[in-house]
Amino acid sequence: MSYNAFITEETIEGDGSGPLAGRTVAIKDNISTANVRTTCGSNTLAEYVPPYDATVVERLFEAGATIVGKTNMDEFGMGTTTETSAFGPTENPAADGRVPGGSSGGSAAAVAAGEADLALGSDTGGSVRCPAAFCGVVGLKPTYGLVSRYGLVAYANSLEQIGPLAPTVGGAAELLDVIAGLDPNDATTRAPPEGAETDYAAAADGDVGGLTIGVPTELTEGADDGVRTAFEESITELERQGATIEDVSLPSVETAVQAYYVIAMSEASSNLARFDGVRYGTKGDSDGNWNESFAAAREAGFGEEVKRRVLLGTYALSAGYHDKYYKRAQDARAWVKQDFDETFDQVDVVASPTMPVPPFELGESLDDPLQMYLADANTVPVNLANLPAISVPAGETDEGPVGIQFVGPAFGEATIIRAGSALE
Amino acid sequence: MTVDDEEVRHVASLARIDLEETEIERFAEQFDEILEYFEALDDVPEIETETDLTNVMRPDEVRDGLTQEEALRNAPETEDGYFKGPNVS
Numbered sequence: 001m002s003y004n005a006f007i008t009e010e011t012i013e014g015d016g017s018g019p020l021a022g023r024t025v026a027i028k029d030n031i032s033t034a035n036v037r038t039t040c041g042s043n044t045l046a047e048y049v050p051p052y053d054a055t056v057v058e059r060l061f062e063a064g065a066t067i068v069g070k071t072n073m074d075e076f077g078m079g080t081t082t083e084t085s086a087f088g089p090t091e092n093p094a095a096d097g098r099v100p101g102g103s104s105g106g107s108a109a110a111v112a113a114g115e116a117d118l119a120l121g122s123d124t125g126g127s128v129r130c131p132a133a134f135c136g137v138v139g140l141k142p143t144y145g146l147v148s149r150y151g152l153v154a155y156a157n158s159l160e161q162i163g164p165l166a167p168t169v170g171g172a173a174e175l176l177d178v179i180a181g182l183d184p185n186d187a188t189t190r191a192p193p194e195g196a197e198t199d200y201a202a203a204a205d206g207d208v209g210g211l212t213i214g215v216p217t218e219l220t221e222g223a224d225d226g227v228r229t230a231f232e233e234s235i236t237e238l239e240r241q242g243a244t245i246e247d248v249s250l251p252s253v254e255t256a257v258q259a260y261y262v263i264a265m266s267e268a269s270s271n272l273a274r275f276d277g278v279r280y281g282t283k284g285d286s287d288g289n290w291n292e293s294f295a296a297a298r299e300a301g302f303g304e305e306v307k308r309r310v311l312l313g314t315y316a317l318s319a320g321y322h323d324k325y326y327k328r329a330q331d332a333r334a335w336v337k338q339d340f341d342e343t344f345d346q347v348d349v350v351a352s353p354t355m356p357v358p359p360f361e362l363g364e365s366l367d368d369p370l371q372m373y374l375a376d377a378n379t380v381p382v383n384l385a386n387l388p389a390i391s392v393p394a395g396e397t398d399e400g401p402v403g404i405q406f407v408g409p410a411f412g413e414a415t416i417i418r419a420g421s422a423l424e
Numbered sequence: 425m426t427v428d429d430e431e432v433r434h435v436a437s438l439a440r441i442d443l444e445e446t447e448i449e450r451f452a453e454q455f456d457e458i459l460e461y462f463e464a465l466d467d468v469p470e471i472e473t474e475t476d477l478t479n480v481m482r483p484d485e486v487r488d489g490l491t492q493e494e495a496l497r498n499a500p501e502t503e504d505g506y507f508k509g510p511n512v513s
Contacts, residue, residue, distance in 0.1 A: 051495070255468050269439060273440075278507055278508075280500075288511075294440045312455060318438060
């Protein structure tokens with residue numbers, strides 16, 4: 001059975017040595033692969049062939065991995081279901097008739113279906129963790145700056161990171177070990193602070209004795225009943241294994257979705273200006289002047305969700321509205337960061353359901369964009385605060401898999417990997 | 425707040441995206457709902473932040489970049505080794 005997990009299936013053999021020798025890896029189609037087309041799930045890049053490899057792809061080859069293809073995704077990463085792809089929706093291998101989540105839905109589906117051992121996705125507001133949760137696999141969003149974004153086609157630079165997906169926490173950690181590290185081609189990469197635990201695979205030891213886990217009411221109360229039950233059972237299991245559970249409060253997350261969308265859309269409106277049908281991107285059907293031709297190229301190349309976000313971002317940055325939306329959103333972002341900083345004085349990790357809902361039915365959410373944005377409530381605060389987070393399978397509802405999310409302090413990947421591995 | 429068709433047309437022209445009439449109507453309705461939701465940002469407290477930023481420097485050394493051929497490979501139209509664009513006015 002084909003789940004339409006791949007946009008391009010092409011095998012590039014690794015050289016057979018290194019930590020990922022003999023392992024197959026699927027790459028999200030917004031990560032550049034030299035001489036293999038990279039579409040971002042968009043018509044405008046349907047024929048785009050990058051002249052160079054992303055840094056993470058170079059690191060995979062150096063580690064001996066074999067790449068098996070480029071995975072389906074919401075167009076430019078804009079979506080929570082993988083249905084905004086110009087190459088058709090991906091089906092969820094773990095939940096018949098339902099979406100795999102998004103935007104890295106093809107990467108999660110490829111791993112869930114066994115079509116790749118491991119996969120890379122990108123996470124701007126939950127795009128690795130959401131599909132991991134919906135497909136019953138593991139997905140990790142690294143601390144901002146841990147993994148190079150060189151060669152990742154930008155949607156919202158200040159928020160996004162490339163992250164691993166795998167069937168197990170240990171697998172995701174091994175892939176993170178390979179892709180993490182400073183890159184002279186990405187000046188936003190940072191070294192973890194002195195003394196930070198950076199052997200991620202070794203951290204997947206399941207030892208949560210003495211770990212303090214904070215559970216914020218704001219991120220659990222609104223969840224669907226079946227999701228809450230599965231989440232609470234996982235928390236009980238962690239407590240049984242020796243973790244201490246504490247209630248914590250993160251009042252700032254109430255405006256996190258608004259802040260996230262204002263910032264992401266604003267950055268997108270600037271980033272996507274490069275697709276002009278001249279340097280790259282499909283050319284529109286216009287013989288007019290530069291502006292007319294540009295506008296026609298973008299009408300032809302972009303799908304509806306991309307247009308919606310570029311237009312709203314343009315609106316939020318336009319004269320008279322910049323202070324009202326963009327500046328306020330930056331305050332809301334700083335507030336979220338401050339809230340998490342204070343919480344990590346009390347607890348080691350913060351846990352919540354990854355998604356407040358089970359996987360949507362295919363087609364269910366396409367007509368109501370705001371409803372879809374609200375589903376990102378538990379994942380976007382992490383990107384706003386530049387923190388690491390992992391989604392790990394936490395059982396099932398009748399409608400499909402449930403994921404539990406562990407958020408750690410900056411460069412605390414080892415701690416969230418340890419917490420997640422205790423549930424396997 | 426009410427977003428009308430004219431406002432959507434204005435933003436679309438700023439963003440250089442042509443829209444169909446049906447898209448304009450649909451977007452006006454959706455933008456109204458989404459922007460109303462964004463109103464909650466008015467209640468966010470002002471936060472004092474001390475951003476911990478470090479300059480990242482590197483030596484300014486000559487190194488290989490893309491060849492002209494590689495750089496032009498994805499352009500819909502080229503002429504004499506240049507990108508070919510539409511008339512400026």
